[in-house]
Amino acid sequence: MARSTLTRRTLAALAGAGLAALAVGAAHADAAKPRIAAVVQSLDTEFNVLWANAANSHPLVKDGTVTLTVLDGRMDALTQSNQFDTAISEKYDAIIFVPVDINAGNDPVERAKAAGVPVIGSNTLISNTDLYNAYISSNDVEAGKILAKSVFDKMGGKGNVVIVEGMIGQSAQVQRLEGIEATLKDYPDIKVLEQKTANWSRAEALSLVENWLTAHPDQIQGIIGENDEMAIGALEAVKAHGLDPKKIPVAGVDGVTDALLAVQRGEMMSTLQDADAQAQGAIDLALGVVRGADYKPQAKVWDVNGGQLGWDGGKQKQYSVPWVPVTGDNVEALLAMRKTQ
């Protein structure tokens, strides 16, 4: 009895030592091959999927030099927070963050920072961007301005608009609205008739805009969707009401495939958010921190690779990816590119 206990203990000790050795070995192997965790909003919206696909096709991820793990935040701030804890305890070399919530995102980043894990922001923001090592995004206030201006100009600078808002409290909603409101000041003859959230959802926007068109017959001259999905829903509502979409300007942001197709038909306006640049640029920035100053970035968006965005040795805190207005001239090329994404 005593003997068997002893044996068992010895075995357990041996096993423990073995596991520890394995863990050390694994940690050692990791030092040579950087591991990056990407905590994204969700993997069931098109933009996030495009982002993740772009991240996975970063040249260094593709050839196996870098290991990338994409974690699906399921549109939930708490899920993302838990994923941060996992990434920290698993000792990832860097975390790329596309936060769900502008404020709830601060705390996990702070924890990563305290644990010495660099965090790079991408796409959407947290309110305290000082916590980031660097962040790369497109300026959503700018998007709001482009969006509003495109609709207001097509309305001839006067008339009534309705605004379909994104999920309240997310940085894209907050900042795009800020841009829309700033633009409204330059157009004193534009009146906002209605303004309400459809939670980024096409089906919700469809019902909402149908109801608005009923509430204000022949009084809505323009429709602003804070993203493309909702703008497409609005467009369908316009058509379902028997109205001519070419006479009621509808615009959205993101450049999702359906929006590109609608632009091609001349039924709406959209502005493309460059998922490739934001995703691959973020990986470059992360590797810049991990590998040091002599790291050579791979994404096409950087000036060193012939793009429009200055790399500057990866030393900047903030990188702003330019918006691409979708027009009749570039829509074919964008659609062709989408097929490869």
Place this chain on the structure above:
Amino acid sequence: MSDLSASTVSADTRGRALGRFLSRYGILISFLILFVILSFAHPNFLSTGNITNVLRQVSINGILAIGMTFVILTGGIDLSVGSTLAVAGVVAGSLVTGGEPFNPAVAFLAAIVVGGLVGTVNGTLVARFGVPAFVATLGMLSMARGATLLYSDGRPIPNLSPAFRWLGQGFVAGVPVPVIIFLAVFVVAWIVLRFTVYGRWVYAVGGNVKSARTAGIPTRSVIFSVYLLMGALAGLAGAILTARTTSALPQAGLGYELDAIAAVVIGGTSLTGGLGSVGYTLIGALIIGIISNGLDLMGVSSYYQQVIKGAIIVVAVLVDRSRHMNP
């Protein structure tokens, strides 16, 4: 003295009669009151265009709620309908995208078959293996959503053929196609529940499984069949939603199970089974529909809509309880 007691008795009877009247027609009366209020509150509420709108907006939840009525009548529940709708939608969408040669009717049928397959799994788990319906369909809610995302790669499937989209956007004699489908489903469901042996079995199983079995009713088959029906109807709703939004959306139908259950509960169908009707479910679905339409028309924040919808569900269940206690 005798006069007094007589008047007490008659007051009591009157009270009971009123109670019975209210529990029987309460939902209908609430609906009519709501309808009249909204008609006065906004000039366009009663316009033909708006009524058409509301009916079209209600049709998807209405179809789900009709299936859910069958499930709840047997004392079950199906939480997977939103995900079932989505998986059926992307399968249908994939058959009619980019000028594919598939007949839209084939895509529509495919959606119903996919939904039916999901329902078959649910029904087998519940009826054959005795897994609690809540658990089985909760698992399916997650599995079917995952399957949707896998199948569609998490992206909308665009470019659906115009003939397919007609099923969501078209009209026949001024009536939207989804409304026609919805009403057809309703009429058939109403007849089945009211006039067929199968309909009586559904009520009997929900009322008391043991005595139903003793009476020779194939209880397992009946329970299996309601999940199959629910799945097929969710597939049908998925095809309509897809045709309506012009793309198959992988995130379609999130939370739709709650609206479907709400319509059934507001309609007074008992969650313990055996009591209720699709007629009242129809009114429940209409109540949810006109509230959200009416509040949109009046420009009320969507936050209030959620509060109001929740309050109505609770009140409906309270009425339902009083009916049980005071038969």
